[in-house]
Amino acid sequence: ADPIELSHLCGSHLVDALYFVCGERGFFYNPMKRGIVEQCCHKPCSIYHLEGYCD
Secondary structure, three states, X not given: OOXXXXXXXXXXXXXXXXXXXXXXXXXOOOOOOOHHHHHHHHOOEOHHHHHOOEO
C-alpha cells in the first residue's frame, strides 16, 4: 500500500496506525478531543496527518 494513501482509521485501527507512525516517540491520543477521529475516521487522512499527533 502507498504510505501516502488516504485511509479511514477508526478505534483500534487508528491507535495501531499511531503506534506505527510515531514509534518510540509515542503520541497524544485523547478520544474526548475529537479532532483526530473526525479527521481520520469520519474522513480519510494520510500518514503525514497522523504524524501531527506524535509527541
